[in-house]
Amino acid sequence: MILQTSISSSLQQQPNISPSTLLSRRTPPSILHLPNRNPNDNSIITCSISQVHCYGGTIDYEKKSPLKWSSLYRRISLMENPDLGSSSVLNMWNKEGRKLSKWELCRVVRELRKYRRYKLALQVYQWMSDQRDKFTLYSSDIAIQLDLIAKVYGISAAEEYFLGLPDASKDKRTYGALLNAYVQAKMTEKAESLLIEMRKKSYDTHPLPFNVMMTLYMKLKEYEKVISMVSEMMEKNVPLDLYSYNIWLTTCGAMGSAANMEEVLERMKEDSTVNPNWSTYSTMASMYMKLGLAGKAEHCLKMVEGRITGRDRIPYHYLLSLYGNIGKKEEIYRIWNTYKSSFPNVPNLAYHSMIAALVRLDDIGGAEQIYEEWLTVKPTFDPRIYNLLMGWYVRNGMLQKAEALLDQVFEGGGQANSISYEILAEGHIKVKQIPEALSCMKEALTAERAKDWHWKPNPSIVSDILLLCEQKTDRDSKDALMELLKQVGCLEDENYMSLIVTNDLGPKLSVEKDSTDDDGADMLLNQLQGGL
Known part of the structure; x- marks a missing residue:
């Protein structure tokens, strides 16, 4: 690839910056010191980061409109047939005689990105790009498009898009978006090479x-x-x-x-x-x-x-999670009551944080009570919430209760996601039910395809099913699983397949984690890309 070749040719040894030289005049000696650390310590690192400053937001001088954007967002996000794309909604909006400002469209994109509806977000920008006579797109807009292209179509497509940009658009914002895409994909060499290019252009x-x-x-x-x-x-x-x-x-x-x-x-x-x-x-x-x-x-x-200042809800979510980590149940309930008294409406994410904290402490009774409360006030069904209870049930040998909970969700009009089915698959694996586990994995694929998301099964689940197939000499089930892996592109993914080959951790429940429990690097990366 041209981009890869040009970047690789510029790869050179990074300057050897001596921390001791800097320390003598800039910072106390111990801060940059590297203490001894157990190389076998694989503990997860948690780092809470709030909204990240970016290269510069989209420059737009149009007057900020009332909350008309929210109506447009709901119409796009709740489309019965997402295959029609965001453009179908935007064209209909125009036909209805409703004007669209760039601020409103960018606000819709921001919300779609927040909930990982990347393809719909990209389609909004593509619609704006097709109407350059109405909307002026700046390099910050192009950077967002590049980020979305990487998420929807992969790194190669993002590179091709970058190479096709005019030189005037290849500034610190678009370079930063490509760098972020490489980092998201853990492509260390390409990221380091691109950073060298950014240094040469004084984008650092x-x-x-x-x-x-x-x-x-x-x-x-x-x-x-x-x-x-x-x-x-x-x-x-x-x-x-x-x-x-x-x-x-x-x-x-x-x-x-x-x-x-x-x-x-x-x-x-x-x-x-x-x-x-x-x-x-x-x-x-x-x-x-x-x-x-x-x-x-x-x-x-x-x-x-x-x-905590203003109407910021996010700190409460972290407090719920962190008090759960240190086993302070009374503090969890205190924070929860403070939260509910501070805000007239409590979103799904807050219920998720609260239930996750209680599940972590094995307070399943309390978690079920909060879940019942959520059912009466929920703005929408959120699989992440009932996945928490299902995961606890499966971990504790209550597969039938987990299945019954999901049936209740279906009866109420809710849906499952891939995690829901992977949790049930792990329950069937524990009782050595290969066909049922395989059926759950197929349902997981169907659930994600309906949302046009790129799903790859949990490697530990795949390893466990393959191990069961070997133990029972079930060649047909093994072939069916390999066909599923082929469909989702796993067989060509060397990194993914290496996880299956080397996985020796045994069953590892894919219970969806609280957003505040993510690895710090993942969390920051997600928020950095959201700020581009």
């Missing part, structure tokens, strides 16, 4: 590309490279923003040093350009928990509460 004078790369290194547990990126930012006088500091904090905690983490916090307090907010203290609480410092973790959670 702001923190976002460094933040994106640091999240990749954090995800790969290459903590020394995270520290190296921080050092490079200091050397080049690139200001660390809130998210740079939060990543740095997380890395220090992951490397086992509470002292280094606390020194980073002190440096952050001394930096007049940033202020530690609730996400900073949420990050520190997570790290303290992993270091076994429960008292310090609780102190940080109190700091989180003290920094």
Whole structure:
């Protein structure tokens, strides 16, 4: 590929920045020190990051309209036949004589991206692109399109789109979007090569590309490279923003040093350009928990509460999750009651966070009670919520109860997603029911195809079914499973197949995680791409 060739040709050794040289004049000696860490420690890193600053939002001088965008969003997101595409709704909207501002359309795109309706979001931008006489698209818009193309059609399509852009559109925003796409796909070599190109073009004078790369290194547990990126930012006088500091904090905690983490916090307090907010203290609480410092973790959670401002709901979700992690049931209910008294409407995500926290503490009675409450007020069915209960039932040998719960959902007009069926598949695997488990995997594929999402089955489930097939010499079921893998493109994915070959972890329930329990790198990457 032309892009790959051009980038690879520019690949060179990154400058060897000596942290000790920087430390002598820029920061206390221990902050960038690499403490000894157990190489066998594979604990998950949690890092809570709030909304991320981006390269610059879409520039638009049209007057901001009332909430007309929400009606348009609902019409697009609730289409009975998504195959018709967003353009069909937009064309009908025009025929009805309703004017559309660019602000409204971009707001719809933002909401669609928030709920991972990437194809519909891309179609909105494609519709605007076809009407250049009405809408002016800037490089920030092009960057969003590139990101969506990568998600919908893959990295190769995003590269081709990038190569076809005029030079004037290949700026820090579009380069940043391609870099983010590489990082999302864990294509380390391409990401590093592209960063070299960005350095040459002086597109590395702001923190976002460094933040994106640091999240990749954090995800790969290459903590020394995270520290190296921080050092490079200091050397080049690139200001660390809130998210740079939060990543740095997380890395220090992951490397086992509470002292280094606390020194980073002190440096952050001394930096007049940033202020530690609730996400900073949420990050520190997570790290303290992993270091076994429960008292310090609780102190940080109190700091989180003290920094909630305005109508921000997200900190409450983190508090529910983190109090669940340290087993403070009374605090979970206290936060929940405070949440409900602070907001007239409680969204699905809040119920998900609350039920996930209770399930984590095995308070299934409390979780079921909150679930029943959710059923009476839910704005829409959300499979992530009943998946939590189904997962607990299956883990505790109650497969029939899990199936009955899903039947009740169907009777009420709800739907399942791929996770729902994978949970049931794992229940059948536990009782060695191969045909039933295989049937669930086929249903999972059907569920995701209906949403036009690209689904790949949990590798551990595939490994467990294959193992059962070997034990029972069930060649037909094995062939059927391999055909399913072929349909979803897994057989050509070497990384995916290596997970199946090397998987020796046994059954691993694919219970959908609370959004606040995600690996910190995943979380930050998702929010970074949302800010492009």
